[in-house]
Amino acid sequence: MPDAQQAAAGILSDPGHDGPGYDPGPGVMTRLGRLVPGGAARALGRLGLLAAALAAWQYLPGSEGRFWISDPISIGSVLLGWIADGTLLRNILATLEVMTAGYAVGCVCGIGLGLLFGLVRPLDTVLSPFVFAAYSLPKIALIPLLIILYGIGFESKFVLVTLVVSFMLFSSTVDGIRNIDRDLVQALRLMGATQDEILRKVLLPAIRPWIFTSMRIAVNTAFSNTLLAELLAANSGIGFLIITYSNQYDAAGTYAAVLVLVAVSVVLTELLSQVERYMSV
Amino acid sequence: MQLADNLRQVGDPAADRPAADPPFKVEITGLTHSFATRGKVTDALSAVDLAVREREFVALVGPSGCGKTTVLNCVAGLLRPTRGTVNYDGKPVTALNTRIGYLSQKDTLLPWRTAADNIRIAMELKCRPTSRAAANAKVAAMIDLVGLKGFERHYPAELSGGMRKRVALARTLIYEPEALLLDEPFGALDAQLRLIMLDQLQTLTTIRRITVLFVTHDLGEAISLADRVVVFSARPGRIRVIRDVPIPRPRDIFRVRFDPRFARLHEELWDELKDEVVKGTDI
Numbered sequence: 124m125p126d127a128q129q130a131a132a133g134i135l136s137d138p139g140h141d142g143p144g145y146d147p148g149p150g151v152m153t154r155l156g157r158l159v160p161g162g163a164a165r166a167l168g169r170l171g172l173l174a175a176a177l178a179a180w181q182y183l184p185g186s187e188g189r190f191w192i193s194d195p196i197s198i199g200s201v202l203l204g205w206i207a208d209g210t211l212l213r214n215i216l217a218t219l220e221v222m223t224a225g226y227a228v229g230c231v232c233g234i235g236l237g238l239l240f241g242l243v244r245p246l247d248t249v250l251s252p253f254v255f256a257a258y259s260l261p262k263i264a265l266i267p268l269l270i271i272l273y274g275i276g277f278e279s280k281f282v283l284v285t286l287v288v289s290f291m292l293f294s295s296t297v298d299g300i301r302n303i304d305r306d307l308v309q310a311l312r313l314m315g316a317t318q319d320e321i322l323r324k325v326l327l328p329a330i331r332p333w334i335f336t337s338m339r340i341a342v343n344t345a346f347s348n349t350l351l352a353e354l355l356a357a358n359s360g361i362g363f364l365i366i367t368y369s370n371q372y373d374a375a376g377t378y379a380a381v382l383v384l385v386a387v388s389v390v391l392t393e394l395l396s397q398v399e400r401y402m403s404v
Numbered sequence: 405m406q407l408a409d410n411l412r413q414v415g416d417p418a419a420d421r422p423a424a425d426p427p428f429k430v431e432i433t434g435l436t437h438s439f440a441t442r443g444k445v446t447d448a449l450s451a452v453d454l455a456v457r458e459r460e461f462v463a464l465v466g467p468s469g470c471g472k473t474t475v476l477n478c479v480a481g482l483l484r485p486t487r488g489t490v491n492y493d494g495k496p497v498t499a500l501n502t503r504i505g506y507l508s509q510k511d512t513l514l515p516w517r518t519a520a521d522n523i524r525i526a527m528e529l530k531c532r533p534t535s536r537a538a539a540n541a542k543v544a545a546m547i548d549l550v551g552l553k554g555f556e557r558h559y560p561a562e563l564s565g566g567m568r569k570r571v572a573l574a575r576t577l578i579y580e581p582e583a584l585l586l587d588e589p590f591g592a593l594d595a596q597l598r599l600i601m602l603d604q605l606q607t608l609t610t611i612r613r614i615t616v617l618f619v620t621h622d623l624g625e626a627i628s629l630a631d632r633v634v635v636f637s638a639r640p641g642r643i644r645v646i647r648d649v650p651i652p653r654p655r656d657i658f659r660v661r662f663d664p665r666f667a668r669l670h671e672e673l674w675d676e677l678k679d680e681v682v683k684g685t686d687i
Binding site: 309311312314320 | 500512
């Protein structure tokens with residue numbers, strides 16, 4: 124989708140700035156880059172640093188604190204145990220399942236309702252106080268209620284994530300529609316465009332960058348809300364692992380679970396930036 | 405000029421048909437427009453009468469804020485007159501007037517479309533069924549006409565103000581509306597390019613037999629192009645004087661400035677305008 128990015132560029136770029144090809148010239152970053160050694164050396168340095176930190180954690184004296192801070196070897200063996208008995212995969216999948224299902228349904232509902240609200244003026248005028256009240260409520264506070272309604276399984280977390288994501292997309296869709304330049308619409312109308320053509324040629328392309336931006340941010344929001352829900356009450360998921368081991372004062376298990384979380388979020392972030400790169404080429 | 409030749413090739417073969425006294429295209433009678441800001445009612449226009457015949461080129465000049473744009477907005481159906489009537493083809497304008505092409509002062513290009521795609525947009529609408537090949541040919545001709553060859557794939561944000569203006573002009577001209585409302589279309593262009601554009605505008609509107617209402621703050625531009633020049637007073641805008649330009653059209657845009665008739669009219673109208681400009685700037 125090349126023109127989506129162009130649209131964003133068109134809207135975000137400084138309108139007063141005329142000629143194409145703005146080049147900031149060699150900046151601070153490039154000059155710093157030259158001081159840092161090349162690829163292999165850099166990777167080696169990082170690995171060495173990591174190994175040193177782990178060794179220090181493992182072998183530095185301080186046996187009285189071990190119960191609280193654990194050590195890398197115990198954490199590693201917990202992780203291996205989880206991989207062997209399937210705990211790891213099951214819980215990662217549980218988290219991802221809630222997250223992706225809530226995200227997908229939330230995006231569809233949010234954009235759909237946003238279009239409805241943005242385009243049907245009376246709906247907006249009548250319902251806006253309620254929507255505002257619902258919007259300003261931190262959705263995480265609904266977890267106890269959702270647990271009463273749906274139990275501690277998939278549904279309560281799914282509903283929470285759906286709610287959070289759909290509110291995000293709802294509000295950015297409505298904002299996108301409100302920010303459409305009325306003069307663009309009028310210009311097309313004067314050319315004889317029908318309502319339907321205005322929708323397809325002005326409205327949808329104009330709100331596309333708003334929706335894309337919001338969808339990108341919503342990935343992180345969906346992930347963190349899934350985790351929060353799992354931490355509060357759940358029977359599976361990465362957050363569930365963390366809170367379970369923490370409740371048992373099992374430092375190695377807690378660290379292992381947090382490590383899993385780090386790995387998953389790194390993969391997720393990387394995936395997201397790959398998708399973005401693909402979409403913007 | 406080569407560009408003008410290109411245009412003549414695609415021109416209407418009936419263009420040379422002799423016509424008896426053309427009927428009125430736009431009739432404005434007693435047009436008054438007032439607007440309220442912070443409880444204060446301001447008259448932008450006061451009792452304006454103006455009738456424009458088919459194929460006539462009328463230029464509106466006046467100090468800024470005198471309501472010239474309001475006249476265009478009323479003809480386009482974007483504004484309702486507070487008092488008075490605006491007729492188009494003998495019928496009052498009550499809704500958006502889709503038979504005109506309006507090049508407003510603000511550029512309304514779609515930022516997510518390239519220059520070529522912006523120019524093309526009118527040909528994509530259902531009301532103007534055009535084959536892809538025909539649309540492409542027209543777009544190419546328009547790009548050539550407004551001198552934007554090589555910038556077809558640029559987005560509006562990558563074009564200069566003058567270039568955007570030309571894209572907007574091409575976008576309006578491509579569907580050959582029967583009447584054109586132009587609001588200071590060439591303000592952002594440099595002097596040479598402006599002359600070229602004026603020449604092209606004259607050629608095109610003559611060939612296509614388009615009625616033109618042309619708002620400008622440049623008296624020279626108005627006299628070079630128009631059959632009649634209307635000078636507005638400062639706010640509330642009234643018509644101060646209307647003069648026929650006694651030079652037959654089409655004119656040599658590049659040399660008309662040296663015509664003694666041009667100089668005489670310019671001086672006369674400048675005297676009218678100058679008082680108003682002074683009045684209009686008492687901020």
